[in-house]
Amino acid sequence: MTRMHKEHNLSKNQQIIFDLIHKSPEPLKAYTILFSVQKKGINAPPQVYRALDKLVEIGKIHKIESKNAFVSCKNSDCEISKATAFSICESCEMVDEISDVKLSKYLSSFNYKKGMKFKRFNLELFGLCKKCK
Amino acid sequence: MTRMHKEHNLSKNQQIIFDLIHKSPEPLKAYTILFSVQKKGINAPPQVYRALDKLVEIGKIHKIESKNAFVSCKNSDCEISKATAFSICESCEMVDEISDVKLSKYLSSFNYKKGMKFKRFNLELFGLCKKCK
DNA sequence: TACATACTGTTATATTATAACAATTCTAAC
């Protein structure tokens, strides 16, 4: 009877965890998420990691590798999840996804020594944001 | 006589761990390193992580964030350790540091919404290497 | 010498992530 949520095709746990990440102003870590959703019946790490894995796979969220944290994709059901770029403030830890078509095209078409063709990239740019400058 | 860069004389543990990473054809993980150097008297994680932190700081090695592993810098005492790019094979896990002046300049001068000036970036490009294609 | 700084050694613990297995629910074909 439990219908999938209408908004997206997410399962119950996936929806709970996506909602949490989506409304967070900052990247969330797996165990922060776990702690937050225990009142909703998600009790163990594998439940969180499985949902995170799936959400990353379908492009609803991205992992910020340098932080081991997750942000929701801001590019409408991310069609470019294989080409991600983030702006990261070294002071306040704010993370912002960069949607720059030129940048994306430049990197997607980047050929290294003609020896390798790239299918995917992740770029993390660090600096100080407006507020922290 | 003014020197561009301070020559860093590595300490004993730093040298042991750098040598190991430097001669490795592939990225090494912290605990792989730990097990390898136990015969040389390095017994505990903090000793490894401290050396790794320092080597990263001075640009002798880089961390591959998507792998939690370390490679030695191939750009002679890395002058561009704040501007790193890596080519990563998704099949054989081979990692190669990319030294591309145009790419480096392009990304270093990249301005996002004019709101943030970047001091550092890390780019990881994924695909299949020659051998694995 | 004396002082500051960096490095080392050590124990314990925190944080991040996965293995393994059983049960349930969803979906699509019949």
Next chain:
DNA sequence: GTTAGAATTGTTATAATATAACAGTATGTA
């Protein structure tokens, strides 16, 4: 509707990655 495969869930245990805290040792330099 039945049913079988796939996906998801719940659970316990453990692996893998990383740091805190503190005491001692070496090294540079004034």
